[in-house]
Amino acid sequence: MITVAVIGGGAAGMMAALEAASRGAAVSVFERQNRVGRKLAVTGNGRCNLSNLHAAPDFYHGTDRAFAGPALRQYGPEDTLAYFRSLGLVTTVQEDGRVYPLSDTAGSVVDVLRFAMEAAGVRVYDSCEISRVEKTNDGFRVTWQEGSLKSDRVIIACGGMAGERFGGTKLGYRLLEGLGHHCTPLRWSLVQLRCDNPGCRSLKGIRADAGVAVLCGGKVLAASAGEVQFTDYGLSGPAIFEVSRAALESPETVISLDLLRAVNEEELTSMLLRRARNTPQLALGDVFLGTVQNRIGRVLVAAAGLKSSASIGELNEKTAGRLARLAKQFEFPVTGDLGAPNAQVTVGGIKTSEFHPETLESRICPGLYACGEVLDVDGDCGGFNLQWAWSSGRLAGKSAAEV
Ligand SMILES: Cc1cc2nc3c(=O)[nH]c(=O)nc-3n(C[C@H](O)[C@H](O)[C@H](O)COP(=O)(O)OP(=O)(O)OC[C@H]3O[C@@H](n4cnc5c(N)ncnc54)[C@H](O)[C@@H]3O)c2cc1C
Numbered sequence: 001m002i003t004v005a006v007i008g009g010g011a012a013g014m015m016a017a018l019e020a021a022s023r024g025a026a027v028s029v030f031e032r033q034n035r036v037g038r039k040l041a042v043t044g045n046g047r048c049n050l051s052n053l054h055a056a057p058d059f060y061h062g063t064d065r066a067f068a069g070p071a072l073r074q075y076g077p078e079d080t081l082a083y084f085r086s087l088g089l090v091t092t093v094q095e096d097g098r099v100y101p102l103s104d105t106a107g108s109v110v111d112v113l114r115f116a117m118e119a120a121g122v123r124v125y126d127s128c129e130i131s132r133v134e135k136t137n138d139g140f141r142v143t144w145q146e147g148s149l150k151s152d153r154v155i156i157a158c159g160g161m162a163g164e165r166f167g168g169t170k171l172g173y174r175l176l177e178g179l180g181h182h183c184t185p186l187r188w189s190l191v192q193l194r195c196d197n198p199g200c201r202s203l204k205g206i207r208a209d210a211g212v213a214v215l216c217g218g219k220v221l222a223a224s225a226g227e228v229q230f231t232d233y234g235l236s237g238p239a240i241f242e243v244s245r246a247a248l249e250s251p252e253t254v255i256s257l258d259l260l261r262a263v264n265e266e267e268l269t270s271m272l273l274r275r276a277r278n279t280p281q282l283a284l285g286d287v288f289l290g291t292v293q294n295r296i297g298r299v300l301v302a303a304a305g306l307k308s309s310a311s312i313g314e315l316n317e318k319t320a321g322r323l324a325r326l327a328k329q330f331e332f333p334v335t336g337d338l339g340a341p342n343a344q345v346t347v348g349g350i351k352t353s354e355f356h357p358e359t360l361e362s363r364i365c366p367g368l369y370a371c372g373e374v375l376d377v378d379g380d381c382g383g384f385n386l387q388w389a390w391s392s393g394r395l396a397g398k399s400a401a402e403v
Contacts, residue, residue: 009036012372013157019397046104160346195234203230211258222246
């Protein structure tokens with residue numbers, strides 16, 4: 001019987017363990033935290049956006065975008081849903097393709113995997129951090145503080161460095177480097193952005209619907225739309241997460257917010273002038289009344305170099321045009337991100353050119369496999385990262401169990 005040691009009891013590791021065990025391997029899972037699936041249990045704000053029906057290589061990034069293809073084709077989203085249903089998890093699909101457990105609880109995804117591992121006889125070592133993996137003459141030796149274990153095959157499923165509070169670590173990169181692999185430069189994606197605009201602090205706590213564009217040297221690098229949250233350090237919210245990867249690609253990017261998507265700049269200029277004409281008793285700070293939230297309106301007035309306390313009657317074609325442009329293109333130069341504790345995904349990882357995409361076996365060290373976020377593959381927001389963890393986990397588990 002082939003023995004397989006899976007290092008990391010996260011999404012990819014649990015899936016790899018189940019697949020290998022279903023093919024007759026004797027599987028051990030090593031998890032450094034006190035229980036498996038800790039990060040999985042907090043995904044999707046506790047709801048777990050576990051897949052996306054549109055998952056295909058186009059939604060993934062990394063040095064070689066096509067690398068994820070074979071795993072996603074073999075074990076795609078439909079297959080993942082069928083697999084989870086076979087484990088007793090019922091899912092629901094949103095219009096945009098995002099998949100959630102019907103229970104709306106990430107814990108139920110962890111539970112079905114945990115119980116399935118138990119039923120399949122997978123041996124789980126909790127609170128067991130693997131410090132070394134060595135290649136031996138007849139396989140591998142996996143070492144932790146209190147002991148070591150021999151194994152025919154090893155799967156590294158240690159995840160990336162994002163989400164530090166829930167187990168994000170660089171240990172997986174180090175273990176693979178120890179076996180001859182190489183890591184690309186690392187940074188974050190799906191993360192809150194630090195921005196240089198005094199407006200952020202004044203708007204702290206406000207959530208707004210906005211169009212979001214990432215600009216660099218006059219070019220649009222990425223765009224999204226939806227909820228944006230203003231915070232004391234900068235910008236957060238789903239629409240910001242979606243473009244954060246592009247916003248951090250270069251040091252000179254700017255986030256441009258369209259705070260009134262439903263109205264174009266010309267129309268808005270006319271609306272502001274009409275407001276000034278029809279309600280001359282108002283202060284200039286109230287000129288956006290009925291269009292954007294009051295606090296946002298006042299911040300736009302200040303950003304245009306105008307006084308909120310001035311009479312609205314002072315508004316003319318030129319100043320109304322300036323205000324309308326600001327509301328449609330309110331710019332926030334990006335200065336950084338909130339990094340390890342808060343980011344959801346790592347950009348970069350162990351070089352995929354060093355692995356066979358059809359099996360996820362190392363080209364450098366036969367018998368060694370890797371899956372999930374530890375590899376240089378990251379997906380867009382919307383369930384794509386967990387889908388990669390499931391697809392790559394199953395492929396690694398299947399390959400490692402092959403006689
Ligand atoms: C807050 C948050 C919310 C997210 N929400 C979503 C979402 O809704 N949808 C989505 O698609 N993606 C989401 N993600 C991303 C997704 O969770 C990850 O991409 C995915 O969990 C990666 O799976 P993995 O198995 O590779 O790594 P992980 O799930 O991080 O698992 C790796 C495991 O390995 C363990 N480990 C590491 N080193 C060792 C070692 N040396 N010895 C033993 N154990 C070790 C870690 O403790 C960890 O449990 C979210 C991430 C975060 C942080």
